[in-house]
Structure formats: C-alpha cells, structure tokens
Amino acid sequence: MNGILDVLIDIASTPAILVALIAVLGLVLQKKPISDIMRGGIKTFVGFLVVTSGANVIVASLEPFGEMFQQAFNVSGVVPNNEAIVALALEEFGTYTALIMLAGMFFNIVIARVTKFKYIYLTGHAMLYMACLIAVILTTTGMKGAVLVLVGGLALGIANAIFPAIAQPYTRMITKNDSVALGHTGNFGYAFSGFIGKLVGNKEKSTEDINFPKGLAFLRDSTVSITLTMSVVYVIVAIFAGGDYITANLSDGTNSIIFALQKAGTFAAGVFIILAGVRLILAEIVPAFKGISEKLVPNSIPALDCPIVFPYAPNAVLIGFFSSFLGGIFSLVIMALTGSVIILPGVVPHFFCGATSGVYGNATGGLRGAVIGSFLQGILISFMPIFLMPVMGNLGFAGSTFSDTDYGVVGIFMGSIANVGGQIAVISGIVAVLVVMILMTIFGKKTTNN
Amino acid sequence: MRIAAVCGSGLGSSFMVEMNIKTVLGELGINDVEVNHYDVGSAAPELADVFFVGGDLADSVQHLGNVVVLDSIIDMDELRDKVKKVAEENNLI
Numbered sequence: 406m407n408g409i410l411d412v413l414i415d416i417a418s419t420p421a422i423l424v425a426l427i428a429v430l431g432l433v434l435q436k437k438p439i440s441d442i443m444r445g446g447i448k449t450f451v452g453f454l455v456v457t458s459g460a461n462v463i464v465a466s467l468e469p470f471g472e473m474f475q476q477a478f479n480v481s482g483v484v485p486n487n488e489a490i491v492a493l494a495l496e497e498f499g500t501y502t503a504l505i506m507l508a509g510m511f512f513n514i515v516i517a518r519v520t521k522f523k524y525i526y527l528t529g530h531a532m533l534y535m536a537c538l539i540a541v542i543l544t545t546t547g548m549k550g551a552v553l554v555l556v557g558g559l560a561l562g563i564a565n566a567i568f569p570a571i572a573q574p575y576t577r578m579i580t581k582n583d584s585v586a587l588g589h590t591g592n593f594g595y596a597f598s599g600f601i602g603k604l605v606g607n608k609e610k611s612t613e614d615i616n617f618p619k620g621l622a623f624l625r626d627s628t629v630s631i632t633l634t635m636s637v638v639y640v641i642v643a644i645f646a647g648g649d650y651i652t653a654n655l656s657d658g659t660n661s662i663i664f665a666l667q668k669a670g671t672f673a674a675g676v677f678i679i680l681a682g683v684r685l686i687l688a689e690i691v692p693a694f695k696g697i698s699e700k701l702v703p704n705s706i707p708a709l710d711c712p713i714v715f716p717y718a719p720n721a722v723l724i725g726f727f728s729s730f731l732g733g734i735f736s737l738v739i740m741a742l743t744g745s746v747i748i749l750p751g752v753v754p755h756f757f758c759g760a761t762s763g764v765y766g767n768a769t770g771g772l773r774g775a776v777i778g779s780f781l782q783g784i785l786i787s788f789m790p791i792f793l794m795p796v797m798g799n800l801g802f803a804g805s806t807f808s809d810t811d812y813g814v815v816g817i818f819m820g821s822i823a824n825v826g827g828q829i830a831v832i833s834g835i836v837a838v839l840v841v842m843i844l845m846t847i848f849g850k851k852t853t854n855n
Numbered sequence: 856m857r858i859a860a861v862c863g864s865g866l867g868s869s870f871m872v873e874m875n876i877k878t879v880l881g882e883l884g885i886n887d888v889e890v891n892h893y894d895v896g897s898a899a900p901e902l903a904d905v906f907f908v909g910g911d912l913a914d915s916v917q918h919l920g921n922v923v924v925l926d927s928i929i930d931m932d933e934l935r936d937k938v939k940k941v942a943e944e945n946n947l948i
Contacts, residue, residue: 530866585929589867625863625915626896680894684865692874710867713929716910757863 420499421457424686425450427507431693445689452685453499459678460492466671467804469655470639473665477645480744484635484672485751485790485808487590488679491537493803501540501553506533508558510694513565516839517702520846525698525705526565528588529687535590536561538812539819545798546823546831560819560835563842568592568811569708575599578768579717588708591758594785594810595711598725598762598778599769605777606770612721612763615772621723627680627753628673634752635669676753711761718764724772725763725779730755732783740787746794748787754808759783782810789813796820856945857889858938859903861916865894872907872928879931879938885947905941907934 416422428449432442467484474482495502509532517523526532539557548556569576569586572595576587587595602608624630643651643665656664698705715722733750740747759779766778786808793816794801807816822834858876862869869892876890893902895915906919909928916922923937942948 527871528867529870580927580929623915625912627864627894628896677896680864680866684870684892687866687870691870695874709871709929710862712862712868712909712911713871715912716925716927719911722911753864 418500420495420503421450421453423500423503424453424690427503428686428689428693431690431697435693435696448685449689452682452688453495455682455685456492456679457496457499457682459488459675459682460496462671462675462678463489463492463805466668466675469664469668470642470672471804472655473639473642473646473651474747476647476650477642478741478747480747481802481804482642482747482749483790483794484638484749484805485754485786486676486805487534487754487807487809487812488676488683489672489805490800490803490807491534492675492679493805494537494541494800498537498540498544501544501557502533502537504554505540505557505561506536508554509536509561509565510698512559512562514698514701516562516566516842517698517705520566520842521849522566522570522842522846523702523704523706524566524569524586524588524708525695525702526569526588526708527691527695528708528710529691529694530683531588531590531710532561532565533683533687534807535564535812535815538807538816541797541800542816542819542823543831545796545820546828548828548831556832556835559839560815563835563838564811564815565708567838567842569706572596572599572765575765575768576714579714579764584706585713586706586708587711587714587761589711589757589761590809590811591711591754591761591782591786592811593814594758594782595761595765597785597810598774598782599765601778601781602766602768602770602774604770606766606772606774608767608769608771608774610771610773611718612724612767612772612775613718615720617720617723624723624726624756627756628677630752630756631676632670632673634750635672636666638749639665639669711757714761714764718767718775721763721767721775722760723763724775725761725766726756726759728776728779729759729762729783729786732759732780732785733787735780736784736787740791746791748790748806748808750783750787751808754786755783758786758809785810786813789817792817793820796823856887856905856947857891857903858905858907858941859898860890860892861895861898861906861908861912861919862892863895863912865892865897868909868928869893872909872925872934875931875934876907876938879935880942882935883939883942883948885942888947904945907937 651661762779860872
C-alpha cells in the first residue's frame with residue numbers, strides 16, 4: 406500500500422509529469438482522440454524538461470557575470486528577465502507553480518462568472534510566470550501544501566481578472582471596442598502610461614504622423630536584441646573587471662572579451678531554449694482553457710498578449726521601447742550614485758512593456774504621452790525589482806529577477822503584508838481584494854438599475 | 856498544407872492567431888491543414904507554406920515568402936476573409 410502511495414506522491418511532486426497530466430486533463434475534457442491526448446501529454450512533459458535544461462544554460466551565463474560585476478563595481482548586478490528567473494525557480498517550485506496555475510484558471514473562471522470582472526486571461530506564459538512568482542512568495546511565508554495551492558490559485562485568479570480591468574479604459578481607446586482586453590504582466594505600467602499621457606500630452610499629435618526609421622525593425626527578433634544588448638553589457642563589465650582577473654579566475658585563460666561575448670550569447674541561448682520549452686508546455690493547456698472558459702462564461706472578454714495593440718501604432722512601439730530603455734539607463738545611473746543593487750536594463754521587458762506603454766501613452770497623449778509615459782514606465786520596472794527581490798527568499802540572489810510591473814505589484818503587495826502579519830495577513834489581504842471585487846459588482850449593478 | 860502564425864516572441868499573440876486560424880478552418884470544414892506558431896527569429900520559409908503576421912511585423916518577415924499581413928490580429932472577420940482566400944488559392948474549398 407505504502408509503495409503505491411509513494412509512487413503517487415512522486416508523480417504529484419514531479420512537476421514535468423504534473424503539467425503533462427494537466428494537459429491530458431484538458432484534452433480529455435475536450436474529448437480529443439487518444440492519439441492527440443498521448444501526443445499532447447508527451448510534448449508537455451518534454452516541454453517542462455526543456456525549460457529546466459534552459460535554466461542550467463542561463464546559470465552558466467549569469468554566474469560568471471555576477472562575479473565579474475562584483476569584481477568590477479563592488480555591488481551586485483541583476484539582469485531582469487522573466488524567462489530566466491522562472492526557469493531557475495521552476496527547479497524548486499515547479500510543483501506548486503503547476504498546481505497554482507491550474508487553480509488560478511479555475512478561480513479566474515469562477516470570478517468572471519460571478520463578478521463584473523468578465524476577463525478570462527488567455528496569455529498562457531504570463532499566467533505560468535505569475536503562478537511561479539506567487540509560489541515563490543507564498544513559500545517564503547512558510548505556507549505549504551493544499552493551503553498554498555488554494556491561496557495562490559485564488560491570488561492568481563484575482564490578478565487575472567483585475568489587471569485587464571485596470572487597463573481596459575485605455576485599451577478601449579486603442580482598439581475602439583470592448584470585445585478584447587489586454588492580458589500581459591505589465592498592465593499596471595500600461596494604465597500608468599495612459600494616465601501620464603493624458604496628463605502631459607496631446608493626443609491629436611500622434612506618433613503615427615511622424616516618419617520613424619523602419620530599419621530598426623530587426624530589433625523585434627528577440628534573439629538578436631538580447632544578444633546585442635547583453636554583449637554590450639557583458640563587454641563593459643568585463644573591461645571594468647579587468648582582463649587579468651577574468652583570465653585567472655573565470656575564463657580558464659581565454660581572452661576576457663571573447664569570454665564575455667560567449668557568455669552574453671549563452672544568455673540569449675538560454676532564453677531561446679526556455680521559450681521553446683514554454684511553447685511546448687502551453688500548446689495544449691491554453692486551447693483547453695480557452696474552450697472550457699468560453700463554454701462556462703459565455704459573455705467573457707478574452708485578455709490577450711500585448712502585441713495585439715502593436716499594429717494600432719507601429720511608431721509608438723519603437724518610440725516606447727527606446728524611451729523605456731532610456732528610463733532604464735537613467736535608473737541605472739541613479740542606482741550607481743546611491744550605491745544600491747544595480748538593476749540592468751533588460752531588453753525583453755523594456756521591449757514588450759516599453760512598446761506597449763508607448764501605444765497606451767500615444768492613445769491618450771500623442772507623441773509626448775508616448776515618450777514620457779514609457780520613460781516613466783521604464784523607471785518603474787527598474788526600481789520595482791529592488792523592492793521585489795527581498796520578498797523572494799533565496800531566489801532574490803539569483804542574478805536575475807522578474808521585471809514587468811504586475812509582478813512587482815502582486816509580489817510587493819503579498820510580500821509586504823506577509824512581513825507585517827505572516828500567512829494570516831496574506832490570506833486576509835487576498836480575501837479583502839476579492840470582497841472589494843464582489844462589492845463593486847453588487848454596487849455596480851445597483852447603479853445601472855437606478 | 857501548413858500555415859504558421861508569427862509574432863515577436865512566438866508565445867502569446869501568434870498562439871492566439873493560430874487558435875483563431877484553427878477555428879476558421881473548422882468553420883470552413885477543412886481538417887488536413889497543420890497550424891503552428893513561431894517567433895520572428897525561428898520562423899523559416901520551410902516551416903510552413905503560408906505565414907500570418909500582424910502589420911507591425913510585416914517588414915521583419917519578408918524573407919519567409921508567402922506572407923499574409925493582418926491589419927488587426929484581433930479582428931476575426933478580417934482573419935476569416937484572409938484564411939478563406941488562402942484556402943481558395945490552395946484548392947482546399
């Protein structure tokens with residue numbers, strides 16, 4: 406008897422098998438043929454193992470970087486990259502992440518069904534990464550087992566319904582309708598950029614009226630842009646660390662600049678591998694969730710990934726990226742002057758979050774709104790990790806971190822109330838948010854009836 | 856035949872377009888088309904016969920050959936028209 410129980414426990418605590426079972430569950434619920442169920446389960450299983458293999462590649466690139474940075478500037482340098490930190494975290498928190506994601510999808514459907522927050526979050530990777538962050542933070546509070554999964558799932562379900570809602574007034578201005586919402590992990594930053602654009606800008610003077618060089622479009626290829634920016638960063642750090650130090654301690658005699666370039670490329674390679682794995686993990690889970698949610702919540706609004714707004718303002722996309730990146734460099738200077746941990750400008754978050762902020766800033770405040778909105782958003786995503794890392798336990802020292810604003814909002818909210826009142830406070834805080842949402846639903850209905 | 860949807864990171868929006876293309880193909884009663892999604896960097900001409908992409912990426916994917924540009928990647932009516940056109944060109948309906 407005990408033997409069988411042990412096997413069952415091993416299955417549940419092997420995250421690769423667990424996510425495969427979630428995919429199989431989704432395929433069975435959609436009544437797919439056996440061959441599809443087999444294929445989907447196997448690909449999800451392998452996908453998870455691909456992600457964790459990518460984590461090792463990322464570590465091989467971040468560890469020497471951390472040492473070089475410490476040697477060069479005597480403070481720690483952190484590269485914000487969601488893929489990197491999630492892959493690292495999944496090795497330890499994979500089981501909780503998978504279960505929180507499953508519970509989060511369930512709570513998202515329930516909340517969309519009973520409250521006025523009708524958003525169904527269909528951006529699978531954002532959901533996976535957010536589940537991972539929540540798993541890390543709740544574990545740091547000492548929570549575990551079924552309680553952690555339920556509390557974490559509820560927190561994820563709430564986040565998935567609220568974040569699209571806060572950006573929706575501006576999303577409507579961009580898409581000109583109310584049938585889709587934005588479901589990306591920078592929604593707080595986009596709403597913030599829209600708000601700033603309204604304050605400072607003039608939406609008549611749109612970014613789309615100016616002639617912006619199209620030759621920069623090749624930066625849209627994330628492997629190219631990651632390798633380019635990381636090469637610059639690694640080489641600068643290597644020069645400051647000193648060639649002698651690197652050849653003696655890190656590169657085994659290889660020229661320090663060549664070593665730096667190789668490690669920068671290794672980082673891009675790691676992200677490439679992780680993305681391939683994430684695609685495999687989500688390939689079956691997201692369509693199943695979409696199908697089930699459409700049946701259970703007929704009037705739901707799908708919350709989709711940020712590039713859905715890019716075609717509305719292609720110039721604002723590039724302008725937002727550059728302004729946000731400048732915000733990141735500006736923040737880096739401030740951090741260097743104040744002697745805090747240094748958050749380097751991560752090209753992926755500045756690209757996707759900066760570009761989207763540009764589109765939102767442009768919708769409310771034209772060119773000036775796009776520039777200032779995304780610049781401030783860039784500062785926001787640079788400083789938020791400094792407050793997020795202390796609540797992430799050991800992972801706060803991993804050399805990489807979450808960066809988009811919504812990770813900051815959720816992580817800092819849960820982490821700081823946990824610091825004040827422990828697990829009970831976290832649970833109360835999450836339930837309080839849910840109560841507010843329910844009250845808003847009841848109150849909202851009353852006003853429409855009047 | 857094979858259709859691919861392409862976006863910047865190959866995670867979210869191309870996946871959504873892929874699911875929508877499958878829905879449209881289902882409506883048209885076409886089952887023998889394989890649909891996948893890729894990021895701009897990995898998409899290669901031999902991976903599919905037709906590539907669907909949002910207007911903001913049109914300049915980055917011209918090397919792929921047969922590219923269909925979507926003015927809005929959330930507009931199902933536009934997608935339906937364009938998928939239908941591809942299906943007609945390939946004698947699937």
